[in-house]
Amino acid sequence: MSSWLHRLAHANGVPPRYFGAVLGVAGETWSAQLDRHLPDSVRRLLLDHTAICPDEIDGLCLANSPLSTLRLRLRTRPQDAGTSTAQSCWLQFCPSCLGEDEVPYFRRSWTLATRVSCFRHGCRLRDRCPSCGQSLAPFRQARLVPQQYCAFCDAPLAKPTGPASTGARRLERLIDDLLRLDSAERAQDDRKSLAVQLMKHPVPVRTATSTVPFLSHRVRYNFFQRLSERQIEVRDPTERGPLTFWLGLARASENHKGLVGTLRDRLGETAGPGPASSSREPDLAALLRAAIRLHQSR
Incomplete structure (x- = not known):
């Protein structure tokens, strides 16, 4: 929702910082707030003045998603997140995609x-400006x-990041596939739900713990990487606790790519040729397409 509203503001010659007032929404973080709650008055205004149908408008709101509990947390003042590199910044991005x-x-x-x-470029995401280190705040952009x-x-955000580790990518791919299912x-x-379970299991941050939506990209990426490289262990593997839960996901991810790829290829061989997947890695979408072709060929 917020990204579309920023583009809508730009298309109408209004800097995003002032477009909230056009919609009757107060506050500096106006568009991010609409991601999480869309008032009826704003919804009606958007329906009256855009060509977007009601279902599409409702679908843009993040609050309607069963994964809303795992969304990065929005802070009242976006600059507050820049004071600690361990805190979440509500939004992250791929510099290559933006570029x-x-x-x-x-x-x-x-x-x-x-x-x-x-998932497209294999690089790490970023949640802060590479120049000034502040969190993303496109809703306060005062220029067109x-x-x-x-x-x-005003620095460009598209400065490339390095490649993500194979282990961290496997782990997040497994979690993403499981969440979709x-x-x-x-x-x-x-x-x-798995989303709620992921929220219930905090991760260690120095001498404290926190759940993933409240953590910066750097902390979350390092945690995933250390998990996948077996740098994190528990004293008693039979003990049920937050780390045991995350370690179980990390162990399961070690063979996840091969399993999904094998199933997709076998189904594809049985169902016959189909449209090529643009994904760099086998995923459940490709697996489902192969299953559909198999069903249609029967």
């Missing part, structure tokens, strides 16, 4: 705390410039 976009926009998947790399520029220092038929407030 390639004809019209830059922030993806919905980038708001998930369990995402630490770009695309979203790939920092709202604080688990959330398909669950209600948003289902306490047994």
Whole structure:
């Protein structure tokens, strides 16, 4: 929702910082607030003045997703997140994607705390400006410039990041696939959902602990990398606790790519040739397409 609203503001010649007032929304973080709650008055205004249908408008709001509990947390003042490199910044991004976009926009998947790399480019995500270190705040941009520029220092955000480790990528891919499967038929407030379980298991941060939506990309990425490289262990493997839960996911991820790829290839051989997947890694989407072709060929 927020990224679309920023582009809508730009298309109408209004800097994002002032577009909230046009919609009747107060506060510096106006667009990020609308991601999480869309008032009826704003919804009606958008329906009356855009060509977007009601279902699409509702779908843009992150609050309607069963994964909303795993969204990176929004802070009242975005600059507060810049004071600690361990705190979340509500939004992260792939510099390569922003650099390639004809019209830059922030993806919905980038708001998930369990995402630490770009599935397309294989590079690490970033949640702060590479120049000034401030968190992302496109809603306070006072000039008519695309979203790939920092709202604080005007520096380009598309400075490349390094490649993510193979282990960290496998772990986040497993979690992403499991979340998609688990959330398909669950209600948003289902306490047994995987999203809720991930929220219930904190991770160590120095001498304290915190849950992933409250942590910066650096902390989350380092945690995933250390898990995948077996640098984190528990004294008693039979003990049930937060680290045991995360370690179980890390162990399961070691063979996840091979398993999904094998199933996809076998189904593809049985079903016959189909459209090539643009994904760099086998995923559940490719697996489901192969299963559909198999079903249709029967």
